[in-house]
Amino acid sequence: MIKIKGPGLDVIGLALSLWLEIEVTLGDEAAKSAPHNCRITYDGQGEADVDLQPDRNLITQTALYVLRCHQRRSFPEPTHVHIRNPIPLGRGLGSSGAAVVAGVSLGNEVGKLDLSKNRILDFCLMIERHPDNVAAALYGGFVGSYLKELDPEDMKRKEVPLAEVLPAPQGGDDTGLTPPLPPIDIGKHIRFPWASEIKCIAVIPDFEVATAKARSVLPTSYAKADVIYNLQRVALLTTALGQSPPNAELIYDGMQDKVHQPYRKTLIPGLTEILRSVTPESHPGLLGICLSGAGPTLLALATSNFDHIATYLIDQFSKENIKCRWELLEPAYDGLTVTSSDKSQHAAMTYADAGVSIDSGNELVQSIKAAVASTRRPGADAEIGGFGGALDLAAAGYAEPPILIQAIDGVGTKLKVAFAMDDFSTVGIDLVAMNVNDLIVQGAEPLTFMDYYACSKLNVPDAVRFVEGVAEGCKQAGCALVGGETAEMPGMYQGKEFDAGGAATGALKKGRTLLPDKAAMREGDCLIGLASNGAHSNGYSLIRKIVERAGLGYTDKAPWDSSTTVGTSLLTPTRIYVKPLLPAIEQNLILGMAHITGGGLEDNIPRMLPKHLAADVDVSTWSVPPVLRWLKGAGNVSSREFARTWNTGLGMVMVATAGNTEELIKVLNDAGEKAVRIGKLVENQGEGVVLHNTDVWEKAS
Numbered sequence: 164m165i166k167i168k169g170p171g172l173d174v175i176g177l178a179l180s181l182w183l184e185i186e187v188t189l190g191d192e193a194a195k196s197a198p199h200n201c202r203i204t205y206d207g208q209g210e211a212d213v214d215l216q217p218d219r220n221l222i223t224q225t226a227l228y229v230l231r232c233h234q235r236r237s238f239p240e241p242t243h244v245h246i247r248n249p250i251p252l253g254r255g256l257g258s259s260g261a262a263v264v265a266g267v268s269l270g271n272e273v274g275k276l277d278l279s280k281n282r283i284l285d286f287c288l289m290i291e292r293h294p295d296n297v298a299a300a301l302y303g304g305f306v307g308s309y310l311k312e313l314d315p316e317d318m319k320r321k322e323v324p325l326a327e328v329l330p331a332p333q334g335g336d337d338t339g340l341t342p343p344l345p346p347i348d349i350g351k352h353i354r355f356p357w358a359s360e361i362k363c364i365a366v367i368p369d370f371e372v373a374t375a376k377a378r379s380v381l382p383t384s385y386a387k388a389d390v391i392y393n394l395q396r397v398a399l400l401t402t403a404l405g406q407s408p409p410n411a412e413l414i415y416d417g418m419q420d421k422v423h424q425p426y427r428k429t430l431i432p433g434l435t436e437i438l439r440s441v442t443p444e445s446h447p448g449l450l451g452i453c454l455s456g457a458g459p460t461l462l463a464l465a466t467s468n469f470d471h472i473a474t475y476l477i478d479q480f481s482k483e484n485i486k487c488r489w490e491l492l493e494p495a496y497d498g499l500t501v502t503s504s505d506k507s508q509h510a511a512m513t514y515a516d517a518g519v520s521i522d523s524g525n526e527l528v529q530s531i532k533a534a535v536a537s538t539r540r541p542g543a544d545a546e547i548g549g550f551g552g553a554l555d556l557a558a559a560g561y562a563e564p565p566i567l568i569q570a571i572d573g574v575g576t577k578l579k580v581a582f583a584m585d586d587f588s589t590v591g592i593d594l595v596a597m598n599v600n601d602l603i604v605q606g607a608e609p610l611t612f613m614d615y616y617a618c619s620k621l622n623v624p625d626a627v628r629f630v631e632g633v634a635e636g637c638k639q640a641g642c643a644l645v646g647g648e649t650a651e652m653p654g655m656y657q658g659k660e661f662d663a664g665g666a667a668t669g670a671l672k673k674g675r676t677l678l679p680d681k682a683a684m685r686e687g688d689c690l691i692g693l694a695s696n697g698a699h700s701n702g703y704s705l706i707r708k709i710v711e712r713a714g715l716g717y718t719d720k721a722p723w724d725s726s727t728t729v730g731t732s733l734l735t736p737t738r739i740y741v742k743p744l745l746p747a748i749e750q751n752l753i754l755g756m757a758h759i760t761g762g763g764l765e766d767n768i769p770r771m772l773p774k775h776l777a778a779d780v781d782v783s784t785w786s787v788p789p790v791l792r793w794l795k796g797a798g799n800v801s802s803r804e805f806a807r808t809w810n811t812g813l814g815m816v817m818v819a820t821a822g823n824t825e826e827l828i829k830v831l832n833d834a835g836e837k838a839v840r841i842g843k844l845v846e847n848q849g850e851g852v853v854l855h856n857t858d859v860w861e862k863a864s
Contacts, residue, residue, distance in 0.1 A: 176295035176306040176352075179363055179492040180658070183261040184247040185222060185269060191243035199227060200238040207248035208258075221259065222246060225266025229286055230274050232344050238273055253371030255456030260296030263287050264499055272501060280499065284352075285345040296456070298352040303498030307401060308352035356405030360585065362658060363492045364463040365455060366476045368485050372430050377457030380426045389421040396420075409466060411443035411450050418451035418464070431459045432483040440479065446472050447718040448583075467583045467730075468716040470707065475714075493658045527649060530627045534634035535644045543611050543643035552645025554611050556670065565670040566677060568607035572597040573664045575761075576703040577734070582660055583717045584730040587625050590663070591632025592639070593700045596737035597760065598667035599640040600815070603741045604756035604771070606678040606748050607669030609642040617650040618661035625659060632736075633665070639739040642667065678748075679755025679771040679818070688754065689824040690768075690778055690842040693831065695814035697790045699737040701761045702808045706733065709798035722797075723789035732790055740815050743834035752827040755818040759810040766807060768816055769851030772844070778816075780842040783856040787812040795860065802857040811860075818844065 194202035201217040217223040223244060230238070250258040267286045271278045278286070280301060287297040294308035400417030403410055428434040431454075441463070443449050448468035455462040465472055473489040480487045542559025543552065556565065574593050581590050591614075599609040614633050616626060626649065637644045656662070671677055698706060710717070710729060717730030724732055740758075747753055755771035768778045787795075791812060795805050805811060819827045824840065831838035845853070 176299045176308055177357075177363070178257075178299040178303045178306075178495045178498065179365070180495045181250055181256075181490065181492060182495070183250055183258070183265055185265050186245040186247070187269065187272065188243040188245075189240055189273065191241045194238075194241035194243050197241070199223070200241050202241075202243045203246065204243070205246045205248070207246065208250060209248075209252035212252070213246075213248075217244075221262045222266040222269060225263055225290055226270035226273065228290070228342065229267050229270030229276070232286075232342050233274055233276055235274055240273075242273055244269065251367055251460075253373060254367050254460045255372065255377070255454060255458040256365065256367070256460055257296055257300060257456060260291055260293070261300045263291040264297055264300040266290075268499055268501060281348065283499070284350045285347060288350045289345045294350045294352065298350065301499050302352060302354065303496045304494055305355045305357045305401075305404065306352050307355060308350060311346075311349045311351070355401050357494050358405055358407040358409050360407065360466045361404065361409055361450060361464050362466070362469060363494075364465055364469055364473050364476075365490045365492055366461045366463065366473060366480070366487050367489065368431075368459045368480060368487045370459065370485065372427075372457060372459045377427060377430060380430060381423065382426065385422060393420060393422045404464075409450055414450040414464060415443055415452075418453045420453060424454055427454065427458055432485060433479060434458075437461070437476065437479045441472070441476065446475065447716040448472065467585060467718060469583060470579070471711050471716050474711050491657060527621065527623050527626050527630075530623060531630040531634075534627075534631045538612075538634050538637040538642070538644040540610070540641060540643045543645050552611055552613060552643075554643075554645065554668070559610055559670070561670055561672060563673040565672050566607075568602050568605050568669045568671060568677075569666065570598045570601040570669075571664065571666040572601065573662070574700055576707065577700050578660075578662070579707060580703065580717060580730055580733050584734060585659075586730070586734060587628040588632050589734050589736040591629045591634070592636040592736035592739070593632075594663055594665045595633055595636025595640055595642075595667070596739045597700055598665050599636075599642060599669070599739060599741050600737075600758040600760075602667055602669035603744050603748075604678065604758050604815070605669075605671070606675060606753075607671045608745060609640045609667050609669045609741055611645045611668045612637050612640075612642050613645060613666050614647040615650070615664040615666075616647065616661060617652060617656070617663070619651070619653050619656040619658070621649065621651050622659055625661075629661075629663065636736075636739060640667075640741045641745075642669075675748075676751075678753065681755065681771075681773040683754050684773055684776055684818060684844060685820075686776065686844055686846060688818050688820055688844045689840055690780065690844070691817045691819060691824065691827060691831075691838050692785055692813040692841040693738075693740060693743075693815040693817075694785065694837040694839075695759070695788065695810045695812055696738055697735045697788050698733065698794070698809055699760070699814060701763075701810070703733075705798065705800075705808060706794060709794055713797050721790070723793040738814050740836075743831055743836045744815075746834065747827055747830045750826075750830065752823045752830065753817050753819055757816045759813050759816060763805075763807045763809055764811060764813070764816070764854070765803075765852050771816075771818065772851065775847050776844045777847040777850060778842060778852045779845040779855070780852060781855045782806075782811070782841075783859045784841045785812050785839050787860065802854070802860050805860060806852075806854060806857075813841070816841070 191202060194200060199217045201223055203215040203217060203220055203223060205213050205215060214220050218227060250256050250261060252258050264287055267283050284301055288294060288310055291297050294310045298306045298308035396417045396419055399413060403413040403417055438452060441449060441452050448465045449472055450464040452461060452463040461476060463472055469491050477487045542555045574590050577593060578590060581587050595612055602609045634644055715729050719729050721727050721729045721732045757767045757771045759767050791809055828838045
């Protein structure tokens, strides 16, 4: 079995992370009676329209041409070719270039021709006359390429495909038994550098533009000024795209075009207006935009605000009654790869060949040791590199066996904002907060923490920033970071995206009451709240939609705080309440606590109450953070939805007896908190939380 993979999508010779794969099984019984000894199956884009006859399917048709150049009329043995193609057809995304590269490679493999990549390029260029397409798919990365002049004498026979994309009958049954071999070394290429922070937003309309049609609208001659205009910009662009940080003005200007796009505007409704409406000034994070290949796909280069840019472009197409989808892609540097399950043909392989770098993992461990060591506490040395984390309860101050309390949680879609801002310095604090705040509400002292970081390819600097945030969160909570797991899982995540989870362990000293103490709660007991500093880590799916609908980018100035940006403000980390609450717990001043996370006041407060009691809450007793006030207003969020989506300004709510309330507030305020009395417990009449004076929320928003 042979697997052949080549990246698709090209613009100015750029291969991106969307791969065409073909799986080849030799000696296939079902292929013995198939035409040309070849049976084709297909999964992917355009499945209903793909021809499965080997002399008409572009991949196998190309392979037959290569085989016939080497005196083989058909596939040498019964062959099953299974094609997996996620590249949309007819969208200007390089599907034909990837198919031609795959076809030449297929002929090379089944014919055992031992062609070099440079020689494969020669065959590709006899079929696909645009070297940027095939060079990108063959070599990967950001490439410049050109095609040498061909000798007319060599090219005049009809058996030579020499076509834009291999047509019938050329390459099919009419091809001679021995078509001439392509000239040697007819294509040249070079790989340019590419700034790692630049990503590619492909906005893909649901209609096709045939390559031949896209090329037919181009004139046969151009004004000298237009040609010079394009040459100047291409020369600039190849350098600008490799510079870090990217210069948006240079890249945007470099992607302007007077040779292709002006003539294709009739094929793509609204093209001119859409391109003119998107600039780095109107959409921060954008670098440039153009048609991908022959179109109709738009390719926008950007460093952030990917969701916002893509949504805007999709909305513009929708005004022309065109539906679109979008992909966020990165350069693919591996190009054509061929693997075989024939053990006799196996080269020595490493884990890195599968996309997992042991060396990067080791580098990460070394890079974070200092941050991890800074979280040491009695009972836990906070050293990493072993197979687990140790905790000595006696050394931690627990002379008798305590009750152990554990929590597990993640950051959620707040990570999307971190990806857009390329800032992972605070989400580690969020991860710790979501766990240790859940421990402290049960009266437990957090002792240890462990994190889980899963990504496609480990980016050590990003992971270091994340773990340093975790370490900072642990210091704020007084617990030790005793271990973690970093998992590289190629194919599970895209680009620099990752997911993170964490687990914390706490302890409750023997004889202490596990909170909440529901049996001790009575009508008239007081409710005390501690202030939040924003959305913390909940409701971010709605937050992102509101920000997008408001037409804001994450690098725009925040409407609720002119001193910062939208993204920076939204990445304010969740408050950790452990250290202020521990003294109050030690003094038995608290009957119960609720950490206000997903579900807001309405879902979380009842979790600490007995069924016969409800919380009677006056919402005018605390301040709503400006960011939450703005989100409520901009999203036209009702007060009921507000109270069950976000924390509304309270990160922690406690129950205390009337006699202990003043002392509890004093202890918390002495610790630097803003503790306020927000209500009392009443008989449950069917609602776990009764909110009064919600009109102040309407006025505030």
